[in-house]
Amino acid sequence: MTVTPHSTGAAPAPATAAGAEHIALEARGVNFYYGTHLALTDINLRIPARRITAIIGPSGCGKSTLLRCFNRMNELLPKTRIEGQVLFDGDDIYHPRMDPTEVRFRIGMVFQKPNPFPKSIFDNVAFGPRVNGYKGDLNALVEETLQRAALWEEVKDRLKKSAFELSGGQQQRLCIARTLAVQPEVILMDEPASALDPLATLRIEDLMQELRRDYTIVIVTHNMQQAARVSDYTAFMTTEGGGKPGFLVEFGSKDQIFTTPKDPRTNDYITGRFG
Amino acid sequence: MTVTPHSTGAAPAPATAAGAEHIALEARGVNFYYGTHLALTDINLRIPARRITAIIGPSGCGKSTLLRCFNRMNELLPKTRIEGQVLFDGDDIYHPRMDPTEVRFRIGMVFQKPNPFPKSIFDNVAFGPRVNGYKGDLNALVEETLQRAALWEEVKDRLKKSAFELSGGQQQRLCIARTLAVQPEVILMDEPASALDPLATLRIEDLMQELRRDYTIVIVTHNMQQAARVSDYTAFMTTEGGGKPGFLVEFGSKDQIFTTPKDPRTNDYITGRFG
Amino acid sequence: MTTSPGGSARQQHDFPVIRKGFAHELQGLQDDMLELGSMVEKAVSKSVDALKRQDLESSRRIIDDDRFINNKRYEIEEKCLRLLATQQPMARDLRIIVAVLHITVDLERQGDHAAGIAKIALRIGVEPLIKPLVDIPRMAVLALDMLHRSLDAFIKLDVAAAKAVVGADDEVDNLHNQIYRELLTYMLQDPRTINQATYLTWVAHNLERIADRSTNICERTIFAATGKMEEIGASKYF
Amino acid sequence: MTTSPGGSARQQHDFPVIRKGFAHELQGLQDDMLELGSMVEKAVSKSVDALKRQDLESSRRIIDDDRFINNKRYEIEEKCLRLLATQQPMARDLRIIVAVLHITVDLERQGDHAAGIAKIALRIGVEPLIKPLVDIPRMAVLALDMLHRSLDAFIKLDVAAAKAVVGADDEVDNLHNQIYRELLTYMLQDPRTINQATYLTWVAHNLERIADRSTNICERTIFAATGKMEEIGASKYF
């Protein structure tokens, strides 16, 4: 993965400034390539801090790709290349002097399927602090983190049990707890509830509402209704056809996007009229 | 799998008669056991012909189990047992003289994940007619079936290609076509769109609307919104806790269920207040 | 679906429309609303006509037929609720349904006003009119025109047309004032006319309300088209 | 969430409430509606009071303050739309939101009627009243009571209470008729009173409308509670 400054000179203005919000993450003129295949083109997006930003759009429009650009997970795939800048609190995370593990340490990620480590519940939460050389009281940290993830009450008597003994929804909350344990500033979530049943999904959504007080959350979701329910801001991406690069159509407060989208493509998408 | 007549003497009246509709399938006092575990208790349900009936309910309440009772797919699992009756056009499908392959031939099923056979598109559709000794013009049948499944235009030039070359949504429509090819009277669908993206999901829903003119459709879905969108009648099942048997709470027209459910448990479930 | 000034009308023809079922139901909803509108238009027009001709039979029929309007309204409201509950409408689809929900109430009330006029006609009975009715029918024509144009604007989601309707409301108001003043003069001049004159002020008032409610429809049209709700005609409950 | 006669009030306390955010927003919506209701109540009560005391200053303020009621209404409507678009409400939640959508319009119109009364007060000015106002304030008290009780019934989704309100409407109607007849007598006896008497019939009419709209609120309450929409008070546009 190589980083090339975006070719079109000065970075264009972001699609929509989220009003007076403090901006946590910003994509500036991001292009992304898988090999020679351009998957994202000229993405300009500002993610407000301590808000939930949802990214929606048809399958293959590059939502997951964009999300992974935000914490350099994409570069774990071979032969990928990014152009443009991704700023985190003003710093370019793709700057050659930036350590990718440091970026991921500060910008956490939760995945589609719950993927706890085959370890005890405790060790799952303690994993991040351990690899990152946490020097404080691990027990206290684990408890506090599980409490934040609204899981403590359910697991406090079986911290030493395998994480696989938890239900799917609990596992996903454990994965969120695991991410919280390294105290990131941003949490990226790629369809975190799509493998869960409706009840577990609603619990995760409730949890996200709690977390948004302290964390910046970016969620990719297929489920438009979910984006409508949980997000503060919503970005709509699309592509002009399979294999064509994905681009950002519209970004705005979720109320605006879901009641009065500005772009007719957004309107058509969210009202279920796809081309 | 053994069949025992339901113990409580006379079959109780079905939960709700769907008005003057013709009844295609009827469960009468059905209890279902996995080993010694009672999974369904006293299910009385009448499925109207040529309508879409959706079964909704929390995870583990036995929706899939009930669906599989309708075409004897459950008995492919070891140590299962059904009590009560399932009537198909008035005949008990669990009668000892009933051939299960005959039942499945007349009551088709579409599964959660698209599961095309690793054969060509043509052979997938032709599979059912072939094993069932179809004597007519196979080419004509395949074309007609694919047309009904709204897939013909997309695949007519590559019938000999592997079914795996199709997209997920196309594969699921192929699976529907495959089921249609044996010309069943009922099609059971267990979360047929849960593995698909929203666009493909809407296409499947559109297709179901087309099919309901000729077929009785029963769909199990996690997605309440989907049940609301596609069904004519909706059944709500629940269980009083994990491991407890599932039972039918309410059955009615979808408009009634989603705007004015009679049972407070139904209201709580569909408004997202779970216990 | 409606055609709209935006770019999405194109999409409906160039690309496969998904959610055919829903698109169809939404269309049906709007058709129902138009039907209700035309029922109301007929009721209003007939009621004034009956008043003018002192055709008590016709007036009675209008009052009686109001229940059809009421039923239609409930039918439409129920459809709206069903669509809201089952189709997860969003963006413009949602705004249209919500607008229909409101417009239906307005239309039904307009129907009530027509029945109100018919009731007044019954009260007046066959007693000779204190003056030949000229301005009231003129007012009715204006109000009906507004109603018609407002529904038209809604179906086309045409913001400009909707705004234009509001202008006509001023004319109706002027006429209303004029009629009121004139009837007051009658009353002052000849107290025996007070009863009938008061009845006629009620008729004028009813027509004024009908026109006013058409401006409500226009407000809802603008809202459905743009998502912005603004009171375009000042409310006048006096 | 509201408490209700059904079994679900229990659930909210015994079991974890999921969708806290939505439950909270729905609660907020109803609070907003109550606030709007109390704004309207105040406006109505003050307008009749100002009329009675011929306090022009107060009347002017009521007219001016109507915009706050209008703004509140738009705020509530927007919230409803947002909840419909983003929370996929179903069953009773949906019915409550749709009911709020309609009730808000009724409340706002009631506010307009209050402003209408204030405008009439201005027209009458300080010219001596043709008679001391007794029945009109009584009517106002009745109408306000109906409004209050109807909102209360809605918040509790109490069908019986809602139906009870409708009975009161008959009282208001009787009073209205009585006032009307009395004023007509004044007019017939002394044509110089016609002007003011007509104004006062308008006031009574406004109050009647306010009461009538409270029965609308009750209809919506029954609808929200049971899903059935029925016209419980006969519409009377005359």
Next chain:
Amino acid sequence: MASARSTAMRPNAGWRRFKSRAYYGVLVAATLTGIVVLVTLLARVLAEGLGGLSWDFIVSYPSRFASQAGILSPLMGSLWIMAFTALFSFPLGVGTALWLEFYAPKNRITDLIQTNISNLAGVPSIVYGILGLTVFVRWMALDRSVLAGALTMTLLILPVGIIAAREAFRSVPRSLGPASYALGATKWQTIWRVMLPYAFPGILTGAILSMSRAIGETAPLIILGALTYVAFVPGSAGLAHAPLDPFTVLPIQIFNWSSRPQKEFLDIAATGIIVLLILLLTMNGLAIYLRNKFQRKAQD
């Protein structure tokens, strides 16, 4: 359409059901074949060999006289060979698998190495004997020593060990890697703390099974020239010297006894087989035990 159905299809349901049942018999018979042979073989071996099994048999050296012959030196030789083979092959196998799974660049060379390994797994064991003979015995002049035997065995089972270890690594759910990276872990932290613990039972099982293959192997050691009569145990002249001592192993001894025409030798061959099988069953049992003990609920 629905009415045309019943006549156009299913004219032959009864015949189909019959065919289905008939085939069932064929399949059961085929499955029983293997079982019957196994039982016969074991019964035969036990019948012929059990009589000769005694403590004396275990602690005596082979002899020219069947009645005095024992199995001490081949048994100890087998154990020595096993020990060294395990020592060499385990780290090599795991290391290679780690490199292939996590570090190898995706290029032709890596492809070549992979193809090479799977082909090595299919090379007849006797060819490894030739390799050992040439490289270890001759070129490296290790002579017919335990070390030469163990190195040959190491190369012989290495491909199997690598493949088993790779399978174990592949059974690690794909999602765990990203999960670890996303917490700020480095690559080696991810491998050491996530991949290896998860894959370890699988690796261990594979290792034990490949060791049990090594125990049974005869041909390569024959080619190396392992002796058939060894009247001492490797290491008896000083443990440090053990790797360079000559040796024999159980299967060679069994081969030797089986090749003799006398009935007595055939019988003690059977007794030797019993000892060999006990050793093997112990190891297989260990592998199964480990597999069950650590078997994780696989996440898909």
Next chain:
Amino acid sequence: MAQAAHQAPPQGPNNPALWRRGAHRWEETLIPKVLLLMGMVSILTTVGIVVSLATEAFQFFRAVPLSDFFGDTKWSPTYSLDRHFGIWPLISGTFLVTAIAAAFALPVGLFTAIFLSEYAPDKLRRVLKPLLEVLAGIPTVVYGYFALTFVTPFILRNLPGPFADTNTFNALAAGLVVGIMIVPMIASLSEDAMIAVPQSLRAGAYALGATRLEVASRVVVPAALSGIVASFVLAISRAVGETMIVALAAGATPHITGNPLESVQTMTAYIVQVSMGETPYGTIEYKTIFAVGMMLFVITLAMNIFGHWLVRRFREHY
């Protein structure tokens, strides 16, 4: 909120006192290199095999021209009176044994696999599979013993017809036992391939009214075909390279014959014979084992490459 300066989350990572990151950077550079070295061992093994076979075989072919090796039909390198170096008798023996083994093992193995994956209830399978594994784990020398001491004397000689005169060493007993030996391999690899066919495909077929046999034969077997064929090829290759059974039971008579009741010699058995014998290292007789080993290597390599190619070529993507 918006105006307020962005505060770090409580105990945020910005508190560096709590975290010590990046302490082990050296692992990231050193470890891959060590692992790469280990990976090279397998390459060296192949090189070693080829070189060790080729150097000696090269010397052999300098003495014995290829035309003799492939042109002669007699093999008697140690018979100093009438030396012949024609490989065909050994290939014939190998082929005969392999053919017998395959004829027995392919159907039995495949049917076993079908039974296990499609018919056997879970409990039975859990008993049968380990039994098959035991069968697979039995050392070949034990099979050789079995063939020699049981199959020939107690089975073959009790059969009617020409079997009564079966030679003590014969291709049939060796072939059958080699077949027995490769049955588990075929059964287990084929069963793996069939088990890997997703359950959903079976459910799909049942739901169309198919019987169990139709599900097995029309869905599962075709879907697993590449795995099944690969298991055949790999098992046959294994039979070709099999040594101890044939060394014990097939005899040491290199000649070209199709009669399974005669004694034959395979390539592997020949190599063992020479190794066990008194032939001195370095002589031309001794060098024959490298030439024969080379043949064996080339044949099995070709089959293995073919087998793996098959697997890759037909791998189904479920």
